[in-house]
Amino acid sequence: MQDVHRQDAYRLFGIELSPYSVKVRAYLRFKQLPHVWLTRDASTQAEFERYARLPLVPLVVSPAGDGLQDSTPIIEELERRHPEPSIRPESQLTGFVSDLLEEFADEWGNKWMFHYRWARDVDQWSAAGRIARIMQPTASDEDVRVAAERVRARMIGRMGFVGSNEQTGPLIERSFQQAIGLLEAHLERRPYLLGARPALADFGLFGELYEAWTDPTAGALIEARAPALLAWIQRMCFPDVEGPFEAWSDLRATLLPLLRDQVAKLFLPWSAANEQAIQQRSERFELPLDGSIWTQQPQKYHAKSLAVLREKYAECRKDVELGELMRATGCHDVLAARG
Numbered sequence: 001m002q003d004v005h006r007q008d009a010y011r012l013f014g015i016e017l018s019p020y021s022v023k024v025r026a027y028l029r030f031k032q033l034p035h036v037w038l039t040r041d042a043s044t045q046a047e048f049e050r051y052a053r054l055p056l057v058p059l060v061v062s063p064a065g066d067g068l069q070d071s072t073p074i075i076e077e078l079e080r081r082h083p084e085p086s087i088r089p090e091s092q093l094t095g096f097v098s099d100l101l102e103e104f105a106d107e108w109g110n111k112w113m114f115h116y117r118w119a120r121d122v123d124q125w126s127a128a129g130r131i132a133r134i135m136q137p138t139a140s141d142e143d144v145r146v147a148a149e150r151v152r153a154r155m156i157g158r159m160g161f162v163g164s165n166e167q168t169g170p171l172i173e174r175s176f177q178q179a180i181g182l183l184e185a186h187l188e189r190r191p192y193l194l195g196a197r198p199a200l201a202d203f204g205l206f207g208e209l210y211e212a213w214t215d216p217t218a219g220a221l222i223e224a225r226a227p228a229l230l231a232w233i234q235r236m237c238f239p240d241v242e243g244p245f246e247a248w249s250d251l252r253a254t255l256l257p258l259l260r261d262q263v264a265k266l267f268l269p270w271s272a273a274n275e276q277a278i279q280q281r282s283e284r285f286e287l288p289l290d291g292s293i294w295t296q297q298p299q300k301y302h303a304k305s306l307a308v309l310r311e312k313y314a315e316c317r318k319d320v321e322l323g324e325l326m327r328a329t330g331c332h333d334v335l336a337a338r339g
C-alpha cells in the first residue's frame with residue numbers, strides 16, 4: 001500500500017479519469033521519481049487548496065513543498081530538476097516535432113477524448129459512474145448513482161468549451177478515426193512515437209488516448225482497428241527506455257502524414273482562429289475545416305500555449321531541415337505568425 005502521508009516524495013493530486021493527471025503520472029513513473037498518487041476528493045481538498053493556484057488537476061507538490069500545475073510546465077520543470085533519463089531527442093528537429101505533437105495532443109486530442117466521452121449515453125454513464133465512485137469509494141450504490149447523474153449533467157454542459165457540438169461532432173470523430181489509423185501504421189514499427197524510448201509527445205498523446213480507450217465507444221474503435229496503438233497505450237502506463245530515439249529520416253514516412261493531415265489541416269487553423277477570436281473578444285468563432293464549418297466559443301488557455309509553441313519554433317529557426325518540414329506539411333505559417 002502506498003504511504004499517502006509520505007512527504008519525501010512528489011505528491012501528485014489527480015483523478016484517474018483526467019488525461020493530464022495520468023500523463024504526469026506516467027512521466028513520474030518513467031523517471032522513477034518517488035511519488036504518491038492522491039485522488040483529489042473531499043479528503044485531500046484542504047491540502048490541494050494549500051498548494052494549488054487554479055482549481056485544476058494535476059497538481060504536483062515537491063518534497064520541498066512547492067506546488068506545480070499545468071502538465072506541460074510540470075514536466076518541463078521536472079526535466080530540469082531530474083534530467084536523466086531524458087525525454088528530449090538530441091536532434092532539434094525531432095525535439096520540436098515532439099513539442100508540436102504534445103501541444104496537438106493536449107488541445108486537439110482532448111477534443112476527441114472529451115467528445116467521445118460525453119456525446120453518447122453509454123459513454124456518459126460509464127465515465128460519470130466511474131468518477132462518482134472514485135470520489136466516494138465507500139458510498140452506497142444509490143448515492144453513487146445520484147452523484148453520477150450530477151457529474152453527467154455537469155460534464156455534458158461543458159462539451160461546448162472544447163468545441164464539441166452537433167455541427168462539429170462528425171468532424172471530431174473523423175479526425176479521431178483517421179488519427180488512430182495513422183498512429184497504428186507508425187507504432188507497428190517502433191515501441192514509442194520517436195523510437196525506442198518515450199518523448200514528451202508520447203506522454204501528451206497517452207493521456208488522451210488512454211482515457212479514450214477506457215470509454216466504451218472510443219475504446220471499441222481502438223481495440224478493433226489499432227492493436228499496435230493499444231499495445232503502446234499499455235506500454236505507456238509504465239514506460240521505459242528500450243533503446244535510442246530514431247533519426248527523423250526513419251520516422252518521416254509514417255509521422256509526416258500525421259503532421260500534414262491532422263496538425264496542419266485541422267489543429268493549427270483551429271488554433272489561429274481561436275487566437276484571433278480571443279484578440280477580438282468575440283463570443284464565438286467560425287472557420288471552414290475539413291469540408292464543414294467549425295463553430296465554438298473561444299478557448300482562452302489555448303492561446304497562451306500556442307504562444308509558447310511559437311517561441312519554441314522561433315528558437316529552432318536556424319534548423320533548415322525543420323523549416324522545410326514545417327513548410328512541406330503546412331505547419332509553418334501558423335507557427336511563424338506573430339499572433
Ligand SMILES: N[C@@H](CCC(=O)N[C@@H](CS)C(=O)NCC(=O)O)C(=O)O
Pocket residue numbers: 017018019020021055056057058069070071072106301
Ligand atoms: N492545461 C492543463 C489542463 C488541466 C485540466 O484541464 N484539468 C481538468 C481535468 S482533466 C480539471 O482539473 N478540471 C476541473 C476539475 O476536475 O475540477 C494541464 O495540462 O494540466
